[in-house]
Amino acid sequence: MKPRDILFGSDGKLRSGWRAAIFVAAFIFALVLLGAIVFRLMSFAGFSRDANPALFTVLGAAVPLAAAILMGWLCGKYVESLPFRALGAWFTTSWFKHLIFGIAIGAATVSLAIGIASVFGNLDFSFNVADTNSILRTLFISFIIFAVAAAFEEALFRGYILQTFARSGLAWPAILLTSVFFGAVHLDNPGAGYLSSLNTALAGIWFGVAYLKTRDLWLVWGLHLMWNWMQGSIFGVEVSGLTEFVQFPLLKETDSGPAWLTGENYGIEASVACTFGLIVSTVAIYLAPFLKPSDDMLNILAADERR
Numbered sequence: 001m002k003p004r005d006i007l008f009g010s011d012g013k014l015r016s017g018w019r020a021a022i023f024v025a026a027f028i029f030a031l032v033l034l035g036a037i038v039f040r041l042m043s044f045a046g047f048s049r050d051a052n053p054a055l056f057t058v059l060g061a062a063v064p065l066a067a068a069i070l071m072g073w074l075c076g077k078y079v080e081s082l083p084f085r086a087l088g089a090w091f092t093t094s095w096f097k098h099l100i101f102g103i104a105i106g107a108a109t110v111s112l113a114i115g116i117a118s119v120f121g122n123l124d125f126s127f128n129v130a131d132t133n134s135i136l137r138t139l140f141i142s143f144i145i146f147a148v149a150a151a152f153e154e155a156l157f158r159g160y161i162l163q164t165f166a167r168s169g170l171a172w173p174a175i176l177l178t179s180v181f182f183g184a185v186h187l188d189n190p191g192a193g194y195l196s197s198l199n200t201a202l203a204g205i206w207f208g209v210a211y212l213k214t215r216d217l218w219l220v221w222g223l224h225l226m227w228n229w230m231q232g233s234i235f236g237v238e239v240s241g242l243t244e245f246v247q248f249p250l251l252k253e254t255d256s257g258p259a260w261l262t263g264e265n266y267g268i269e270a271s272v273a274c275t276f277g278l279i280v281s282t283v284a285i286y287l288a289p290f291l292k293p294s295d296d297m298l299n300i301l302a303a304d305e306r307r
Contacts, residue, residue, distance in 0.1 A: 013080070016164050016168035019075065024161070031064050038059060042056075054145065058144060061148040062152070068160075069089060071160070072155065075164075085300060086304070087159060087217075088159070088163070088216035088217040089159075092216060094218075096218075098216060098219040098222070098294075101222065101290075102222020103223075104222075105223060105281060107226045110231055110268070112276075114268055117261055117262045121273070123256075126254070127250070128252050130248045139233050146225055150224035150228060154220050154221050157207070158217060161174070161178060162208060171208075174208075179204025180201055182201060189240045190241040195271070198275070199271075206223070206281060207223060209285055209286050210223055213286070213293075214291055215293040215297045231268060233249050234249065238266060240266070240269055
């Protein structure tokens with residue numbers, strides 16, 4: 001093998017592994033820089049984390065989201081000569097349809113998983129008796145938090161890294177690799193275990209398949225957003241073991257196990273009900289004839305293949 005072959009493929013392009021490595025390095029640099037600027041400005045403006053926890057939580061996801069989008073665009077532009085639209089975060093002709101499908105399918109999937117745990121396990125729900133204003137405020141604030149957090153995770157895991165491998169014909173290895181990392185970043189969450197990690201990695205495959213079907217981030221964002229928001233804010237279930245983002249959910253859960261079926265302290269994501277729901281939803285998305293890339297994305301993909 002020639003030294004040049006280590007860096008470049010037979011098509012003369014920089015190999016996808018190197019492209020992904022450049023993005024990761026650029027993302028970390030941008031994250032540190034943007035984070036330092038934003039949080040220093042917040043400090044100068046008199047905002048503190050203790051007094052504004054929701055605002056800082058949103059910023060904690062918005063800053064890496066901006067870094068992932070910015071570096072994904074710049075890597076696409078200068079490493080692969082691609083327009084911003086190739087990243088899948090632009091308002092293409094099908095963006096809203098894909099988002100609505102993502103919201104609907106995400107809501108149906110989490111409802112299926114929780115429904116199975118409720119029917120076959122000891123997972124029950126009752127309406128929250130807290131005052132209406134507190135519930136509505138929680139629904140709104142948590143929606144913003146989950147929306148920004150989901151957008152960041154999708155821009156990072158299903159953004160440039162997955163996409164650049166997919167453009168080299170390595171979509172499935174990349175989906176498996178990013179899904180493993182997606183599961184790994186949740187290992188430190190309260191109550192995490194083998195089943196919760198497996199399901200989180202399976203969710204990564206779910207999202208990866210959704211990306212391949214549309215080649216944009218709108219469908220996967222809708223899936224991710226509704227999965228988290230409905231768990232925490234509607235059903236009152238722990239979201240990956242976390243509860244601090246949702247103070248007054250619409251429903252209150254009573255989880256008496258068994259843990260393998262209901263997830264107990266980690267939430268539904270640590271249950272076989274979740275496993276079943278994710279598998280069913282992944283297969284449904286993969287087979288869905290109404291989910292496909294927009295003409296805009298098809299033209300970009302075709303132009304890239306011709307180069």
